[in-house]
Amino acid sequence: MAEYTLKLRRYDPQAGDAPYYEEFQVDLEPHRSVLEAILKVKAEQDGSVGIRCSCRAAICGSCGVRINGRPGLACHTHLDKAAKTGVNADGKTILVEPMGNMPVIKDLIVDMDAVHWKKIQRVTPWLINKQPVPEREYIVPHENMVDVTQTMACIQCGACVSDCLSMEVDPLFVGPAASAKAYRFVGDPRDAEQYERLKDLAEDPHGIYDCTHCFTCIDACPKGVAPMSQIMRLRRIAGNDHHIVDRNNGERHERAFVSLIRDYGLLHEAELLPRSYGGDSWFGKFHPAAGQQLLESLPVLARGLATGKFTVKKAMLGHRIPKADLKAVKAIYEKVEGKDRRYELNLYISGYEDDDEAAPAEAVPAAVGAGDGMPSAPGPDPNRPTAASESESA
Amino acid sequence: MKVAYWPGCVSRGFTPELHGSMAAVAPLLDIELVELDRACCTGAGVIAEHSQELADTLNARTFALAQAVQGADLMMNICSTCQGAQSESQERLDANSEYRTHVNGTLAGEGLSYEKGLTNKNFLWLLVEEIGLENLKKKVKRPLTNLKVGPFYGCYIVRPTDRLGIDADRPRDHYLHWVIEALGGTVIDYAGIHKCCGFPIITMNKEASLKQAGRHLSDAQDAEADCLVVPCPLCHLNLDLQQPLASKAVGRDDLKMPVLHLPQLVGLALGLEPKQLGMSKHVVKPTSVIDWSSAVVAAPAPA
Amino acid sequence: MPAHDVLIIGAGLAGQRAALAAADAGASVAILSKVHPVRSHSVAAAGGINAALNPEDSWESHAFDTVKGSDYLGDQDAIEIMCREAPDEILWLEHAGVTFHRNGTGHLGTRAFGGASQARTYYVADITGQAILHVLYERLMMHGERISRYEEWFTTQLLQDESGACVGCVARDIRTGALEVFNAKSVILASGGAGQAFKPTTNALICTGDGIAQAYRIGAPLMDMEMIQYHPTTLAENGFLITEGARGEGAHLYNALGERFMEKYAPNKLELASRDVVSRAEQTEINEGRGFPDGTIALDITKVPRKRTLEALREIVNIGKDFAGVDITREPIHIRPGMHYIMGGVKTDYDGQTSIPGLYAAGEVACVSVHGGNRLGANSLLDTLIFGRRSGDHAAQRARGTAMPRSPVSVLNDAQGEIDGILNRPTGGRRISEIKNELGETMNRYVAVYRDADGLATALEIVRRLKDEAPNAAIDDKGTVFNQDVLAAVELGYMLDVAEAIVVAAQERRESRGAQFRTDYPERNDAEWLHHITVSLNGDGPSLGTAPVTMTRWEPQERTY
Incomplete structure (x- = not known):
């Protein structure tokens, strides 16, 4: 047994008082969960402490909270670990607060309808059956089902939404949970509208290109759904397979970045901006779409030049790696980009493989590739409309 | 110690003062830098977004080049984003021998091959884990007494914790705090310490991007920080180069928050002058820091 | 006052499947649950769902395994229906989007499960319940205009008209504390089991036997409660x-x-x-x-x-x-x-109808009985879906010929009075948690794998004492917003009613069959006990009865595995 101080953020909407913190002493074994400690407080000290909970085993998704500043499930966080988490951890005190980015209803209970579920609704969260619906089951590769089952494992607890840093500044951002839900259909070969779903999410200024790639949702998720990785896959399929050129410069930025590294080996920042805005060539900066954005960036470049941060020559020509190495890099591009289908590891399993005792080579590719026997990621449906006017840059 | 040194792109592009200050600081810490000048960009997550295999192959090439450096103890970078992108590739390569063999097949043309298990550390990690805080303290010539420093880690070096090897035994998400203290400075606590600078979406959603930078700068200023310190040049771009726009985005005309690269802060404490560390190249002049340094110089030297 | 053709209480698999079926049949539907639907305990079902879908398999084989698993206490007509309809239900789920495991050829793949003569369990990793529950909820969102969702509403009682028919319920909006009368032509209970009457249990904290007790309190007989x-x-x-x-x-x-x-x-x-x-x-x-x-x-x-x-x-x-x-x-x-799991529950026929007109039950709250003395693994998801759908269908049809009932306002006042009574309890009584713990530990000690007359008598004595103590259990929370204390007090009453029914039924069955093993009566005794035991509320206490077991084609045999 060990003594912990549970510091709970209390809020009673009927009292008319501001939220406050209340401390409770709890005696429990260190490997017990934060939820067990809260339930012990409720049972023995104060039945008015509000927290949603049900299964106690990290499957119902009810008890999302912030523990010492980090989002997670109360039932899934051990007391000893919780007490050691956070910059100000003292090994004894456990601060429990309601999740962020959502309005608080009472104590640790937030209004998930107002934010989380609204965003889930936003992504047309149901299967739109590919026609004709077969008499029996759809025939689908095993790997595809394993792949979408990773996002199916989302328990809608809201931990990722709680601390999404993009949502913090842009409340309209579709967010990590809804994006993972979107992948659940985009990656499902039985869905008829992969292109439409991606187009919708790419064109929305608060859609998939609004993710700032901060990994917070990956750390927050108690089920290994890795929402940010799902967002990256949505972008990949939108850009590579459907050539959806969104008005948020997302696809152009990615393409410009990728080809700049091919051409220079290093990032050529001054060239990245115009290409991201205008299009993936040196002439991109003269594209009308680039004009306004570039005009806005000019003061930035001017500031850089004025401080001697970089020279005009560097800004124009950029730096690059030696010629022989550039050739090697190009060869890698040609080999990898020259394939019909991508070789992509399944996030679901790759982290567990290849330890000392296990049999070697447990590679589980995300899907069985077409022609060349190369495992690959779920690709586009050839029968589906795509914005095919754009050709692959590589 | 000898390290295979990956400086990244931005430190040789838009933030040359980072590369320069690292080069100035290294000898003072007895670090021999062997620059990986043949290696290419890590992809910063963007190439991985485009093609996992492409990013992993390019990074495997860098790892192989690092492993070919004779006598190097490990590989070091000075960019959180590089650390994050490389760690992601390394995680996949190390976890899966079949995949690793496949990727090495692509590198074979150059005679390169990546062997599982490379040690790759950001300068921050190296300071704490290889050089040691006690050792670092001994080298301090000009303790950062009374300098109030706000740590800003950048996402790629603190998340995801599993991949980056962060746990109770190696709380790498506290290291910046420790280093500031070891150098004699005062750590300023503010909301943005582990948050995102917003840089990755600057071309996609400029407003949201600048708002993120603006908020952290405002929070740090309101907490009375003299400056921020970052282990990532991309954070520096959004926090320093874009600070005038970021202030506008959050409606704060009063923002004047100097942002130092980690080697600059270390260099300052080890006795180098602001100018030697390239601080004049910042958009927001680190006046408070420079004033502080001259004030310290004027004062009697500490024992 | 919300009024719908079909009101469903509980939003796990049975409830959601019933809602979709009733809406398909053209009814206006309300689905009400004390938790958000995806928090329902169906989410925890792991292993899979049984169906004889393979050409080499047959529904008869599935049915026989189920009958044998039930130790011949299952009703064979209902078991036949369940097993016959299982394959189509799996395909319906597959088309709705459930990400069932595929074999090497891309077809649905199976795993082996207990008590089954064939590998006929379809699954999604070991999150089958979650996967199905979430997909059903996707369908509920899709049909948002036809199915009204009342999420986080707590039912305090079922309503009856003068003829005794069930015409709705009273429920409390957990977020505001407001009570509301829900009128409906048909009411389907789908509120799950009562595992929290035991400690420990695999069941979630929400599994407090609400529906079983609510139906029991308005006179519906319970069946197979000892199992x-x-x-x-x-x-x-x-x-x-x-x-x-x-x-x-x-x-x-x-x-x-x-x-x-x-x-x-x-x-x-x-x-x-x-x-x-x-x-x-x-x-x-x-x-x-x-x-x-x-x-x-x-x-x-x-x-x-x-x-x-x-x-x-x-x-x-x-x-x-x-x-x-x-x-x-x-x-x-x-x-x-x-x-x-509790094999028993509110006695229903294979369309989900209870003995109360207008009241249906499906899923763990119900006892059809397809599980009899022992449920086979991966048959519970099937039970919820088949009888959820059948109840939804039937309830919608019944609604077509029924006028919309209007409950008098007085029921709301009475219900409010009861809640106020709880809020205004004096301090000094035992804590709710203490009573609940004692109940759980008692049940797990005396009404577990092995039972005997002495232990059951002790259990009954304790349960009855706890029933006396419960109305005085103290309440800390006096507010209206998310007052979980008040809900816990009501739930405690539900659990005690269910526990009492379990114990008296276990006392009554003086033989060993399925999950009931009496060390004092260690043999199965078909001559005397091949029938269901029912428990009904008579005045203040339970009264026992029997119901025949329906046999179609499988005569009882000795049971070996």
Whole structure:
């Protein structure tokens, strides 16, 4: 047994008082969960402490909270670990607060309808059956089902939404949970509208290109759904397979970045901006779409030049790696980009493989590739409309 | 110690003062830098977004080049984003021998091959884990007494914790705090310490991007920080180069928050002058820091 | 005052499936639940769902396995319907979007499960319940205009008209504390089981027998209440479930001597005998001193190839790691039998109709009875879906010929009075949690795998004392917003009613059949006890009755695995 101080953020909407913190002493074994400690407080000290909970085993998704500043499930966080988490951890005190980015209803209970579920609704969260619906089951590769089952494992607890840093500044951002839900259909070969779903999410200024790639949702998720990785896959399929050129410069930025590294080996920042805005060539900066954005960036470049941060020559020509190495890099591009289908590891399993005792080579590719026997990621449906006017840059 | 040194792109592009200050600081810490000048960009997550295999192959090439450096103890970078992108590739390569063999097949043309298990550390990690805080303290010539420093880690070096090897035994998400203290400075606590600078979406959603930078700068200023310190040049771009726009985005005309690269802060404490560390190249002049340094110089030297 | 053709109380698999079926049949539908639908306990069902979908399999085989599993107490007409309709239900789910496991050819693949003569369990890793529940909720969102959702509403009572028909319910909006009368032409109870009357249990905190007690209180008979399933593999410390899928995938059970003891108890099916048999075997090993010192048995999942475990048993890999500190791919995990499921419930026919006109029940709250004395693994999801759908259908049809009832305002005042009574209780009584703990521990001690007359008498005495204490249990929270204290007080009353019914039924059945093993009557006795036991509320207390077991084609035989 060990003594912990549970510091709970209390809020009673009927009292008319501001939220406050209340401390409770709890005696429990260190490997017990934060939820067990809260339930012990409720049972023995104060039945008015509000927290949603049900299964106690990290499957119902009810008890999302912030523990010492980090989002997670109360039932899934051990007391000893919780007490050691956070910059100000003292090994004894456990601060429990309601999740962020959502309005608080009472104590640790937030209004998930107002934010989380609204965003889930936003992504047309149901299967739109590919026609004709077969008499029996759809025939689908095993790997595809394993792949979408990773996002199916989302328990809608809201931990990722709680601390999404993009949502913090842009409340309209579709967010990590809804994006993972979107992948659940985009990656499902039985869905008829992969292109439409991606187009919708790419064109929305608060859609998939609004993710700032901060990994917070990956750390927050108690089920290994890795929402940010799902967002990256949505972008990949939108850009590579459907050539959806969104008005948020997302696809152009990615393409410009990728080809700049091919051409220079290093990032050529001054060239990245115009290409991201205008299009993936040196002439991109003269594209009308680039004009306004570039005009806005000019003061930035001017500031850089004025401080001697970089020279005009560097800004124009950029730096690059030696010629022989550039050739090697190009060869890698040609080999990898020259394939019909991508070789992509399944996030679901790759982290567990290849330890000392296990049999070697447990590679589980995300899907069985077409022609060349190369495992690959779920690709586009050839029968589906795509914005095919754009050709692959590589 | 000898390290295979990956400086990244931005430190040789838009933030040359980072590369320069690292080069100035290294000898003072007895670090021999062997620059990986043949290696290419890590992809910063963007190439991985485009093609996992492409990013992993390019990074495997860098790892192989690092492993070919004779006598190097490990590989070091000075960019959180590089650390994050490389760690992601390394995680996949190390976890899966079949995949690793496949990727090495692509590198074979150059005679390169990546062997599982490379040690790759950001300068921050190296300071704490290889050089040691006690050792670092001994080298301090000009303790950062009374300098109030706000740590800003950048996402790629603190998340995801599993991949980056962060746990109770190696709380790498506290290291910046420790280093500031070891150098004699005062750590300023503010909301943005582990948050995102917003840089990755600057071309996609400029407003949201600048708002993120603006908020952290405002929070740090309101907490009375003299400056921020970052282990990532991309954070520096959004926090320093874009600070005038970021202030506008959050409606704060009063923002004047100097942002130092980690080697600059270390260099300052080890006795180098602001100018030697390239601080004049910042958009927001680190006046408070420079004033502080001259004030310290004027004062009697500490024992 | 909301009024709908069909009102569904509870939004797990049975409730959501009923809602979709009723809406399909053209009814206006309301679905009401005390938690958000995806929090319902169906989410925890792990291993899979049975159906004879393979051409080599047959529904008759599935039905026979179920009848045998039930120890011949299941009603064979209902079992036939369930097994016959199972394949189409799986395909319906597949088309709705459930990400069922595929085999190498891209077709639906199966895993083996306990008590089944064929591998006929369809699954999504070991999150089958979650996957199906979430997909059904996707469908509810899709039909948002036809199905009104009342999420986080707590039902306090069912309403009847003068003729005795059920015409709706009173429910409390948990977020505001406001009480509301819901009128409906047909009402479907789908509020799940009562596992929280036991401690420990695999069941979630919300499984407090609400629907069973609500129906019982308005006169609906309960049936097979003595049949409580103890799952063979639950974590020793906290009672969490380790899916039967683990044994389906090839895991073994060992006692402390390293013996694979199931060879002794079920030489043919071994670990995949039916649950009552395996649990009893484990308990015997433990009672006779061959368990581990902490009173457990070892479940060895390392027998399953590691990659397969990581892919198909991912959830229990996490449970082992997070809640027991064990890497199940590397070492055995310690388990014991734990309370898991209640075969009994509100007596219904195979269209979900209870004895109260207008009141239906489906899922764990109901007793059709397809499970009889012992439910087979992966038959519960099937039960919820088949009889959820059938109830929804039938309730919608019944609504077509019925006028919309209007409950008098007075019912609201009376209900409010009861809530106020709880809020205004004086301090000084025992805490709700104390009473609940004593109930749970009592049930788990005396009404578990092995039972006898003395233990059951003790249990009844304690339950009745707790029933006296409960109305005085103290309340800390006096507010209206998310007052979970008030709800806990009401739930405690529900659990006590259900517990009492369980104990009296267990006392009544003086034989051993299925999950009921009486050490004082160790044999099955078909001559005297091949019938259901019913429990109805008579005045203040339970009264017992019987109901015949429907036999169609399978005569009782000796049961060996």
